[in-house]
Amino acid sequence: MSEYNQKSKSTDESLKNEKRGSNVAKSGSGFKKLLSKKWFSPALFMITAAIIVTLLWVYQDVNTDKPTTGTEVTEGVEGTDSEVIAEDPLDATEEIAATGEDMQWPVANVSDFQVDIPYYDAQATATEREAALIQVGTTFAAHMGIDFSDPEGKAFDVQAALAGTVTLVESNPINGHQVEISHGNGFITVYQSLSEVTVKEGDEVTQGTIIAKAGRSDVERDLGNHLHFEARLNGANVNPNDYIVK
Template identity: 35%
Template sequence: MIKGDKSQSTLKTKFKRFTQKRWAVPALYLGCGALVLTTVFVLQDRNEEVAVNPQQQVSYEENGQDVTFGPDEAVEVNSQVEKMALPVEDPSAVTVHRAFYDQEASAEEQQNALVVVNQTYYPNLGVDLVQSGESFNVTAAMSGTVTLVQEDPFIGNAVEIEHEDGLVTRYQAVQDIAVASGDKVMQGQVIATSGVSELNPDAGTHVHFEVYKDDVAVDPISFSE
């Protein structure tokens, strides 16, 4: 017999003697169980570390495109997009005295949407809102930042607010202005009260409301519907 076979036979003999002892089998079971539990705990700790690792990049699919964000980025869930509203507390209480000049409107509607200044006709770039000749609060149509507060008797005092996505709103013929340039305002916040202007004396107490999208005037009524 070669030396390797003799060593292997000796090991088998020792193992057989070991297993014949009364405490050997329970000890083996306990040792295996401890090894299994240790493995489970190590894997669990690694999974928890991966789940809470703030330096990890996370990827997911949205509309067929892969989106990845890192540790300094957050994904807003169920975010609500703010929709523009008319700049009054009760839209049902106001009426349109002069509408926005629409290139696709009828000839009669376009004529009624013209502004006359020194016997020259100009298209109305906003809407003039009145409330039965009564004064009313003028509110921010959307949340944003006040970029202009101007006193001008011809157009009426004016407030301009800049919003997200290239939107700007202008409020003219107002008085008792309650905001200043640089103020952050929330949608529905009172920024002034309705007033008068030399540009549109026939409207009486009103607010002239304009909306611009990427510097292009749009119809405030259709934009806020």
């Protein structure tokens, strides 16, 4: 009885294997027949192309908001990582006017000096914006101040643009010696790339007070002696040109 059962089981397994093999053969034969159809290759090509186009479209849509250039524009290179202020400059001018003074340039007889690098104004023309970019390593950065220099490369006196309190005097390995003056109402002026600083933190200065001489900085070493001048309102960089009464 046991031998009969074993033979029967063996026979059943053989029949199952033959049936399975037959099905595989039929499947392979069916696929070969499908490949032999004239319409199969063009159809497969069209399906593949449609999938590729769809993937490209999705990828492009996802990356729509990414910059299209190979350079990276960052803000606040020289001594600041603040952002460009979004307020209306006229409103900001009204706030600073409460100090009772109109801001003046930090140099005497500004017409005697040249502007090496202007302030990066996002509303300016493409040519003007390009002129206000500086290279830092392998990237380009928006210039958040105005750089003044003597046409002959001489050192010159740096003056306080407004009356106020000296809130920072330090030596920065990148920006050189720098001074910050607070004028109230959240408005401060920043002076970098200095030498022979004559003020200290806590000093009260009047408009036009000589606070240092123009010097050099590592980030803009190619300029030689120059002054990097910034204006900030509530911690954000603003265009100094908007605060000078012309």
